[in-house]
Amino acid sequence: MTSEPIASAQLPIGQFEERAGIIDLAWGHPDPDLVPVEPIRRAAARALERYGPEALAYGSPAGPGPLIEFIRSRVADTDARMPAADEVLVTGGSSAALDQVATMLADPGDVVLVESPTYHLAIRIFQDHPVRLVSIPTDADGVDPDATLQTIRGIRAAGGRPRLLYTVPTFHNPTGRSLADARRADLVQLAESEGVTIVEDDAYRELTYDGAAPSSLWGMGGAAGVVVRLGTYAKSIAPGLRVGFVTAAPQTIARFVQGGMLDSGGGANPFVGLVVAEYADAGDYARHVDLLRAAYRERRDGMLRSLAASMPRETRWTTPAGGYFCWVTLPPGLDAARLLPLAEQAGMSFVPGTTFHVDGAGGSDSLRMAFSRYPPALIEEAISRLAKAIRAAA
Numbered sequence: 349m350t351s352e353p354i355a356s357a358q359l360p361i362g363q364f365e366e367r368a369g370i371i372d373l374a375w376g377h378p379d380p381d382l383v384p385v386e387p388i389r390r391a392a393a394r395a396l397e398r399y400g401p402e403a404l405a406y407g408s409p410a411g412p413g414p415l416i417e418f419i420r421s422r423v424a425d426t427d428a429r430m431p432a433a434d435e436v437l438v439t440g441g442s443s444a445a446l447d448q449v450a451t452m453l454a455d456p457g458d459v460v461l462v463e464s465p466t467y468h469l470a471i472r473i474f475q476d477h478p479v480r481l482v483s484i485p486t487d488a489d490g491v492d493p494d495a496t497l498q499t500i501r502g503i504r505a506a507g508g509r510p511r512l513l514y515t516v517p518t519f520h521n522p523t524g525r526s527l528a529d530a531r532r533a534d535l536v537q538l539a540e541s542e543g544v545t546i547v548e549d550d551a552y553r554e555l556t557y558d559g560a561a562p563s564s565l566w567g568m569g570g571a572a573g574v575v576v577r578l579g580t581y582a583k584s585i586a587p588g589l590r591v592g593f594v595t596a597a598p599q600t601i602a603r604f605v606q607g608g609m610l611d612s613g614g615g616a617n618p619f620v621g622l623v624v625a626e627y628a629d630a631g632d633y634a635r636h637v638d639l640l641r642a643a644y645r646e647r648r649d650g651m652l653r654s655l656a657a658s659m660p661r662e663t664r665w666t667t668p669a670g671g672y673f674c675w676v677t678l679p680p681g682l683d684a685a686r687l688l689p690l691a692e693q694a695g696m697s698f699v700p701g702t703t704f705h706v707d708g709a710g711g712s713d714s715l716r717m718a719f720s721r722y723p724p725a726l727i728e729e730a731i732s733r734l735a736k737a738i739r740a741a742a
């Protein structure tokens with residue numbers, strides 16, 4: 349009997365859907381040409397050779413030791429301080445970590461504060477839990493600590509329980525902005541004094557294009573441990589690995605480790621965690637991040653150059669120093685959701701700004717574009733198609 353490969357023309361493998369004729373800047377995905385398939389294949393083989401059946405066993409609840417050691421040293425190189433071993437938890441990526449945070453650190457009815465705009469799928473994950481989302485305003489310098497304090501007081505005055513504050517302070521999704529240095533310490537101090545836990549989504553720290561990334565809020569948080577920082581290898585290696593990490597106070601890590609899910613299943617994705625550790629150990633991780641920084645910097649620059657060359661007057665956009673995204677604010681009177689079909693007719697796509705606001709309340713004049721997935725020439729072509737669509741809509 350010959351074994352047929354299990355394949356189907358109907359069932360997809362990946363999330364991305366190619367649409368003929370459209371340069372799709374809507375997706376925050378890496379360019380397939382920048383995914384390190386061969387080094388990961390070698391790292392997987394080495395992990396199996398080195399650890400044998402242990403590589404495929406239920407894992408240690410906090411994650412495989414070799415990966416935890418790598419996380420500690422890499423965080424020491426890219427952030428304000430090195431986490432101790434009991435301050436690290438390996439996760440199944442930031443999405444899984446967010447879900448765990450909502451499960452373990454919030455009670456039914458608690459309020460989760462989110463920036464406006466914010467990472468839209470974090471909204472979705474929190475909405476899978478019996479918590480209440482409340483938006484806090486942001487400006488060009490990120491979330492405003494004074495406005496946050498007023499919001500927290502207002503919630504308390506109305507009998508609510510503010511518990512978590514979800515933020516992407518470094519190379520934000522969707523805006524590409526970073527929280528101003530002067531605000532970082534203020535926000536951590538505010539969380540401490542108000543008894544709110546900051547959930548710091550640090551997905552893009554490694555993708556920095558104009559020098560070192562700012563210190564994380566976790567790195568500034570001191571002994572009080574009010575910050576739970578989520579890191580991920582989705583952006584710096586590949587999203588399909590489903591491996592990331594949390595750095596947080598030992599008592600917070602202990603709560604996760606002692607929870608039922610990790611007790612039952614062992615640590616998150618232990619085999620892939622060992623593959624990442626092997627990949628890093630060979631020096632491939634550091635080399636790959638350098639390559640990504642150069643490639644994405646060129647794409648970011650290409651997008652900014654084309655925007656400057658082709659956008660109508662009164663269009664504004666952010667200048668991201670890292671990450672995947674640029675946020676465009678359209679000329680007065682233009683609505684991004686109404687522009688989208690025209691843009692797609694012209695052969696490009698984006699995500700309308702309302703998507704990044706709780707209940708779609710805000711951002712109708714804005715849109716997000718990713719510069720991660722396509723080479724510079726196609727990004728430039730997409731921007732000139734967008735300009736054409738804006739002119740047609742105006």
Ligand code: PMP
Pocket residue numbers: 376440441442443444467516521549551579580581582587591592
């Ligand atoms: N947080 C942010 C801010 C993101 O942009 C993304 C990816 N789009 C994620 C979390 C998801 O990360 P992961 O793939 O590790 O679940």
